[in-house]
Amino acid sequence: MSGRVTHPVKDTTQLDNSLRQGKNQTVATKDAPDDVAYSTLEHLPGFTTILGMDATGEELGRLFTEQPVLPGVILFDQDRFIGVISQAHYYKSISRVFGREIYYRRPAVVMLDGVTDPQLILPSDSSIQTAVEKCLDRPADFVYEPFLVQDRLTGGYRLCAFQMLLLASTQLTALRNQQMEQILNSVTDGLLVIDKNFRIGGEYSKIVGKIFERNDLRDLTLTEVLEPLIDNTTREQLQDYLKILFDPKLIDRLIKPINPAKQIAARFPSPDPLQEQRVKHFAFNFERIRTQTEISQVLVRIEDITQRINLAKELEQQEAAAEDRLQLVMQILQVEPSSLNRFLSRFGEALDVIGKLFELPEGLSPSRETIHSLFRQVHTLKGEASLLQLTFHERALHQLEDQLEKMRAASQLGTSDLAAIRPSWETLQKLSEQIRQTFDQLKNFGTAAKTPATTAAAPVPAGPTGLVETLSRMITDLSERLGKSATFHTALKDSDLPTEHMDVLHEILIHLARNSMVHGIEKADVRTARGKNPHGLIQLELRSHPDYHEVIFQDDGNGLDYDKIRSRAEQLGFSLATEEDLRQAIFAPGFSTADKVTDIAGRGVGLDIILNSLQTAGGRIIPYSQAGAYCAFQILLPKTSAQVVA
Amino acid sequence: MKLLVVDDSLIIRSAIERNVRHPEIKQVFQAENGVAALQVFYEQHPELVTMDLTMPHLDGIGCLQEIQNSGFPASILVISALNSHRTAMEAVARGACGFLVKPFTPTELIEAMNDLVLHAQENGVRS
Numbered sequence: 001m002s003g004r005v006t007h008p009v010k011d012t013t014q015l016d017n018s019l020r021q022g023k024n025q026t027v028a029t030k031d032a033p034d035d036v037a038y039s040t041l042e043h044l045p046g047f048t049t050i051l052g053m054d055a056t057g058e059e060l061g062r063l064f065t066e067q068p069v070l071p072g073v074i075l076f077d078q079d080r081f082i083g084v085i086s087q088a089h090y091y092k093s094i095s096r097v098f099g100r101e102i103y104y105r106r107p108a109v110v111m112l113d114g115v116t117d118p119q120l121i122l123p124s125d126s127s128i129q130t131a132v133e134k135c136l137d138r139p140a141d142f143v144y145e146p147f148l149v150q151d152r153l154t155g156g157y158r159l160c161a162f163q164m165l166l167l168a169s170t171q172l173t174a175l176r177n178q179q180m181e182q183i184l185n186s187v188t189d190g191l192l193v194i195d196k197n198f199r200i201g202g203e204y205s206k207i208v209g210k211i212f213e214r215n216d217l218r219d220l221t222l223t224e225v226l227e228p229l230i231d232n233t234t235r236e237q238l239q240d241y242l243k244i245l246f247d248p249k250l251i252d253r254l255i256k257p258i259n260p261a262k263q264i265a266a267r268f269p270s271p272d273p274l275q276e277q278r279v280k281h282f283a284f285n286f287e288r289i290r291t292q293t294e295i296s297q298v299l300v301r302i303e304d305i306t307q308r309i310n311l312a313k314e315l316e317q318q319e320a321a322a323e324d325r326l327q328l329v330m331q332i333l334q335v336e337p338s339s340l341n342r343f344l345s346r347f348g349e350a351l352d353v354i355g356k357l358f359e360l361p362e363g364l365s366p367s368r369e370t371i372h373s374l375f376r377q378v379h380t381l382k383g384e385a386s387l388l389q390l391t392f393h394e395r396a397l398h399q400l401e402d403q404l405e406k407m408r409a410a411s412q413l414g415t416s417d418l419a420a421i422r423p424s425w426e427t428l429q430k431l432s433e434q435i436r437q438t439f440d441q442l443k444n445f446g447t448a449a450k451t452p453a454t455t456a457a458a459p460v461p462a463g464p465t466g467l468v469e470t471l472s473r474m475i476t477d478l479s480e481r482l483g484k485s486a487t488f489h490t491a492l493k494d495s496d497l498p499t500e501h502m503d504v505l506h507e508i509l510i511h512l513a514r515n516s517m518v519h520g521i522e523k524a525d526v527r528t529a530r531g532k533n534p535h536g537l538i539q540l541e542l543r544s545h546p547d548y549h550e551v552i553f554q555d556d557g558n559g560l561d562y563d564k565i566r567s568r569a570e571q572l573g574f575s576l577a578t579e580e581d582l583r584q585a586i587f588a589p590g591f592s593t594a595d596k597v598t599d600i601a602g603r604g605v606g607l608d609i610i611l612n613s614l615q616t617a618g619g620r621i622i623p624y625s626q627a628g629a630y631c632a633f634q635i636l637l638p639k640t641s642a643q644v645v646a
Numbered sequence: 647m648k649l650l651v652v653d654d655s656l657i658i659r660s661a662i663e664r665n666v667r668h669p670e671i672k673q674v675f676q677a678e679n680g681v682a683a684l685q686v687f688y689e690q691h692p693e694l695v696t697m698d699l700t701m702p703h704l705d706g707i708g709c710l711q712e713i714q715n716s717g718f719p720a721s722i723l724v725i726s727a728l729n730s731h732r733t734a735m736e737a738v739a740r741g742a743c744g745f746l747v748k749p750f751t752p753t754e755l756i757e758a759m760n761d762l763v764l765h766a767q768e769n770g771v772r773s
Contacts, residue, residue, distance in 0.1 A: 240735045247738075249769065251761045254723065254744020258734040 041124050041131055041149045044168055046158030049073045053082070057103030057111065060090060071146035071161040075109055083112045084119050084159060086146050120147040121157070132169050135162050190302035193289075198222050198242050201297070211282065211304050213268060222300065229266035237261075245286055246295045252288055259286060263305065281309040328392055328431075329438050335388045339470060342503075343384050344435065347393065350377045351432060354425050357418055365418065368408075375404040380507070387474045387510050392431055400424040466494030467506055468540070471513050475538055478517040486521045486536035486555075488513075496542055498549050501637045504617045505551065508610045512553045512633055513538065515607070520557030520631055530628060532556065547639050554632035560586065560625040583623050587611040647766060648673045648692035652683040652709065653725065654701045658748070662696055662725070665752045670763050680704025684712055691718045693766050694759075697742065699726040699733055707736055714741040721766040723758060725750070 051060065051073045064070060064087050072086035085108060093111045094100055103111060117139060122131055135147060147165075148157045184191065184205040192204035198221040209215040212225055223239050230238075237260035244255055261284035267277040285301040332340065353374060357366050378401045385393035403421045410417060468490060475488040497505060521536035528534050536557055543550040562582060569576055569585040576582050587607045614621055619637040649671050651662045659676045666674060675690055677683035681703045687695070695713065699706035706724065713720055724742045728734060734745055743765050746758045 237731045237735070240739075244735065244738050249743055249765075250738065251744040251765050254746060254758055254761055255738065257728060257747040258731060258738065258745050260731045 039128050039172055041122060041126050041128065041160070042152075044128070044131075044149065044160050045164060046149055046160040047071060048156070048158045051075050051085075051108060053077045053107055053109055055108050057090075057094065057106060057108050060085065060108040061094065061104070064090060069161075072159050073108075074148070074157055074159055075112070081157070082109060083115070084146065084148060085111050088145065089115075117142055120145075121150055122147060124149050124152045128165065128169050128172055131165055135165060190300075190304070192217070192222075192300050192302070193297050194222055194242070194300060195297055196246055196295075200225070207304075208302065211280075211302055226266070229268065230264055234260060234264055241286075242298075245288055245298050248290065248294050256286075259284065263309075280304060280306045324392065325434060325438070328390075328434060331388075331390055331392070332435065332438060335390070339384075339388060339506075342506075343381070343388055343390070344432075346377075346384075347381055347428075348432060350374070350381055351425065351428055353377070354421070355429075358422065358425075360418075371404060371407050375401065375408055378404060383510060383514060386514075387470060389473075389477060393428075396424060396427050396431060400428065467497065467502065467509065468492055468494050471509055471540065474510065474513055475517060478514065482517060483523065484517065484521050484536065485524055485534060486517065486538055488538050488540070490540040492540055492542055497551075498637060498639070500640055501549065501617055501619075504613045504619070504637070505635075507613050508621070508635060509540070509551075509553060511607065511610050516553075516555040516557060516631070520555040520559075522557055549637045549639060551635040551637070552632060553635065554630060556630045559627045559629050559631045560623060561627055562625075586623065587621070647671050647694055647763065648675065648690055649694040649696070650675045650677060650683065650686055650690065650692040650720075651696050652677045652680070652701070652706070653696070653698040654678050655698075658698070658725070662755065665755045666759055667756070668759050668763050670767075671759070680706065680709035680712075683709050687713060687716065687718070687720075691720075693720055694762055695720050695722045696725045696746075696762075697722055697737075699724060699737060700729075707733065707740060710737060710740045710742055719769070721762050721769065723762045725758075 047070055049063070049067075049070060053075070060073065063073065070087060072084050072089070074084055075082040089111060090108075094103055096102070120134060120138060122134060126134075131147070136143060138145070144162050146159050146161050149160055150157055180203065184203060187205050188207060190205055190208040190211045192208050193201040195201065199219055200217045200222060202218045204217060208217065212229075214225075217225055222242065223235060226238065227235060241258065241260050244250060244258075261282070263281060263283050266280045266282055268280060270277055281304070283303040283305045285303075287299040287301070288295045289297040289299060335343075357370070360366065378397055382394055382397040382401055385391075385397055400421060403424060407417045407421070471490075472488045475486055478484075479486050516538055521538070522530070522532075524534040527536065533556075536555065538555045539553075541552040541554075543552070565585055566576065566582060569582065569588070572588070574581070574585050574588060576585065587610065610621065614635070614637075617637060619635060621636075622634045623631065624634065625631040647670050649666060651659050651674060653659045653662070653676075656678070659678070663674050663676065671694065673690075673692075675686045675692060677686050679701045683695075683697070684704070686692075697706045697709060701709075704712075706726065710722060710724075713722065722742045723744050723746060724734070724737045725746045725748060726734075726737075727748045728745075738745065744758065744761065746754065750758075
């Protein structure tokens with residue numbers, strides 16, 4: 001569209017010879033530029049019909065008849081500006097009684113007799129708005145009179161009709177509204193204006209509607225709009241800040257730092273009540289609009305920075321994952337390879353078993369036994385992870401164990417229960433994948449390290465080299481984690497232990513060591529009170545017999561609390577006919593006297609697993625204990641026939 | 647004009663004093679806590695004050711309040727870490743005319759001081 005306010009009068013009227021003096025012409029104004037931004041009198045069309053002092057009223061009348069649009073003429077005496085006779089004034093003059101007789105034959109200038117109000121002259125760079133105001137300021141009778149525009153550069157006059165000015169002003173307003181609408185519809189920022197009562201003005205950018213997901217903002221206050229979306233503290237802070245914004249005594253730049261809405265989280269209800277709320281992040285910026293004495297309005301710019309924030313979070317998570325990965329590598333490097341391999345292969349097996357559960361046909365759920373055995377598997381794995389100090393595995397397995405525990409306790413198993421363990425399982429799968437990748441990298445690292453130049457520099461992982469050192473490490477580690485002090489004492493080396501029973505010993509001794517640390521060894525103050533050495537002692541011995549191995553594991557802690565065991569066993573409905581029944585009760589499935597479940601011990605799984613493994617290997621375990629003094633386990637394992645012969 | 651710099655850290659006070667090069671500011675005073683600040687304020691009647699919020703003895707808010715009630719108008723700029731929005735708002739509500747967040751750069755300080763001087767002139771805080 002054209003933004004031009006045009007009413008071109010381009011032809012130069014050939015004036016009668018009788019208009020002898022001055023520059024007698026009607027002149028076009030400069031063309032308005034196509035650019036929509038013009039808004040001064042520069043391009044308002046006008047007329048430069050100039051009359052000399054001797055032009056008569058009749059000649060003037062002829063001029064107005066020929067050019068009905070001519071608003072008036074400018075009178076000059078030589079170069080001296082005399083005044084303007086408007087068409088309206090001319091007709092008013094000659095309509096009087098004897099008007100024609102008085103004015104026709106006389107010089108037109110006579111018509112100006114008695115006109116007292118000075119002619120309105122405006123410089124050409126005045127804005128349309130100012131011109132309208134100046135014209136309207138004139139006495140009521142003169143409001144519709146034409147006015148003069150003096151060219152800023154040449155000093156020349158042209159006469160403009162007030163109606164033309166109104167037309168220009170109207171078009172300009174329409175244009176501005178249209179531009180404003182275009183701007184408000186196309187800016188990517190949310191723009192709105194609030195008044196002193198914090199009410200939102202009628203005009204706001206389209207994006208504002210999108211941001212708040214509503215379009216009925218007009219006349220609501222900003223805090224009303226935000227109330228359901230933000231927390232109370234932020235809302236109160238914002239309310240206080242809005243008050244500050246309208247205080248004219250404050251310095252614009254120096255109140256920006258305390259804007260509490262520089263970045264806020266807004267919670268939107270989800271259409272589906274079961275789904276979580278959606279969180280959007282907004283950045284608010286406030287610009288104060290000053291009049292001379294006050295802050296009349298505040299322009300609010302709102303940016304939806306959700307994507308930016310989420311991206312930053314993602315980046316942070318990726319960085320954290322990379323960090324985790326590094327930690328994982330470091331942990332793996334610390335672990336003795338054979339223990340690690342054993343752990344990882346069992347870890348993989350357990351994951352596969354769980355994976356199979358997800359493949360069960362629709363409507364079929366796993367049996368209680370499956371869940372129970374899975375739970376025990378996971379529990380054992382967790383113990384091993386803890387022992388190997390694979391904290392990532394330990395944490396993830398603990399979580400999975402928690403969920404399996406719930407499933408174990410549930411009266412009926414459904415597919416939704418299975419779905420609940422899926423996330424943990426996926427985490428573990430990811431971990432497994434990470435380890436595979438890490439191993440690959442380590443393999444490459446190994447290859448690289450084997451090149452002659454770097455052989456010497458290849459780091460040797462420091463870590464337990466076998467079961468004995470593993471136990472020692474574990475006890476030290478648990479001492480720290482449990483805030484207890486204990487020493488592991490043994491004269492044994494791994495090579496002294498029966499190789500054919502390494503697996504089962506590994507499993508048993510780790511369980512026993514963990515139990516000793518959790519249930520057995522007391523805290524230093526308790527030990528001191530009992531008259532014991534504040535440092536606990538855990539011992540491991542091996543005695544050789546002709547046809548069997550005897551392994552003794554002992555701690556000088558609490559000892560077994562037979563009263564507690566008895567009540568727990570009765571609670572579980574065990575029959576306790578003999579002393580031996582009581583001793584063996586602690587090996588029953590689900591038996592535990594620990595009060596709390598921790599990631600270290602206390603879920604009531606452990607000793608029953610030991611017994612299982614031991615029985616499979618043809619062995620036995622016998623506890624000896626004195627309450628408050630010690631607890632020892634005698635483990636008997638058969639020698640193979642070859643060993644017996646030897 | 648006279649400027650009073652109130653901060654319990656000598657380093658911050660020196661940093662402010664060193665960076666104040668506004669031609670209107672003829673004299674700079676320092677105070678390390680609210681009580682000392684009021685003493686200087688009543689002796690010198692500075693038109694400009696920069697004020698830390700957390701200080702031993704009388705804190706910034708209390709000090710602001712007292713200056714506001716003193717009958718000697720001054721343009722006060724709070725220069726403080728933005729630990730709590732509430733305190734910042736309160737400072738502004740008690741008559742501070744702006745807030746500069748610690749840590750600040752010399753440029754930020756100079757701009758803020760220019761704003762402060764302008765504020766004092768516009769608001770007819772004595773000359």
